Amino acid sequence: MASIVGFNDEAGYHKNFTLSITKALGDQLAAALDGLDRARLCEDNIKELEDKAGVYQLYLDGEFVYVGKADKSLPSRLRNHLRKISGRREISLKDMTFSCLYVAEDFSALAPEQLLITHHKEMGNIPWNNNGFGNKDPGRQRDSTVLKRNHFDVLFPIDLDRPIEGLTPGEIALHDLLETVKSGLPYNFRFLKSPDFKHQQVFVPAAEMTADEVFKVISAEIPDNWQIAALMGYVIMYDDSPMSYKSAWRYYRAGEPLDAVPEAGPEGAVEGDQLGVES
Incomplete structure (x- = not known):
């Protein structure tokens, strides 16, 4: 039988209930x-x-x-x-x-x-x-970020020996070649667009070329104040040579590759990770 609670008794007749x-x-x-x-x-x-x-x-x-x-x-x-x-x-x-x-x-x-x-x-x-696996392009403001040691891009860096899909040998506008490289790679290639690139012609020697080979060709054709930087998770091209990036492991300047040692921070949760975001 339920007991009757008086005013001076402990309140045992109500409490929170959580349904999980x-x-x-x-x-x-x-x-x-x-x-x-x-x-x-x-x-x-x-x-x-x-x-x-x-x-x-x-x-x-x-x-x-x-x-x-x-x-x-x-x-x-x-x-x-x-x-x-x-x-x-x-x-x-x-x-x-x-x-x-x-x-x-x-x-x-x-x-x-x-x-x-x-x-x-x-x-x-x-x-x-x-650890950054679900992230999209983090944007220009994150290019200089020091990645944590357990970041996906540090554990599994991009492959510059990967062939680029969709190349056609012969003369092509530099702008068109940049767009082909962007769509033909399984990682992001972000570059600053210039009106001059639409008129500048570049010679592509073969249909089967790796990203490393094509970036050498492109860097030989862009002005000296431009560079291509291969970061751990993506590649960028800007008119900021010889600026260095903390997570870069290779630069392309004037047609030549220059290897670098990327920095890495301590392990931990990656800021701004997008969990399960549809891309």
């Missing part, structure tokens, strides 16, 4: 993903997916490293990751696998990827969700 619906959803999502097989991150497997929104998890050598979302298309989002990883050193696509869940439109409003992030952080660390 979000935690329950996160646990269910994680369990559903863990119950799936994992497929290699390759085009053949991606093209079998339905063009739907959803959440996914990435694994490197069988170890869980990243959780993300696709607001519109899981295949498109996973292709972005496939392309990005293909242009990196110290990592191979044959070691990457994934699993994914299609998510209904009304469920997307609950931020299912954040539910998964919360779940996995309670269980331990998610290496790539806090």
Whole structure:
């Protein structure tokens, strides 16, 4: 039988009640993903997916490293990751696998990827969700940033030996060559545009050329006060030679490469990391 509480008694007839619906959803999502097989991150497997929104998890050598979302298309989002990883050193696509869940439109409003992030952080660390893997181009103001030692770009720097797609041998406007390089690389190439580049002709010697080879060609044609700087995660070209960048490991000036030793800060969470952002 319930007791009657008087004015002078301790208030035992009211207290807060918290229903952890979000935690329950996160646990269910994680369990559903863990119950799936994992497929290699390759085009053949991606093209079998339905063009739907959803959440996914990435694994490197069988170890869980990243959780993300696709607001519109899981295949498109996973292709972005496939392309990005293909242009990196110290990592191979044959070691990457994934699993994914299609998510209904009304469920997307609950931020299912954040539910998964919360779940996995309670269980331990998610290496790539806090190390810059999901970032887009950080912008000019971040070019001089010292990256942390556990940053994705430090662990897996860009590959300058990667062939550039879409090259055509022969004479081409420098502006057009720069645009071809930008679209033909699996990492970002940001450059300052100049009206002179639309009229300046450059000779491309072959269709099969690496980024390193093409950047030598380009740097030989741009004015002496310009340079190309290969940072750990992307490449930039500006009229700021001989300025140095803390995360640069190679410069191209007057047609010649110049190697550098990039700086790296202590390990820790990467400022401004975009978790599961659709690009």
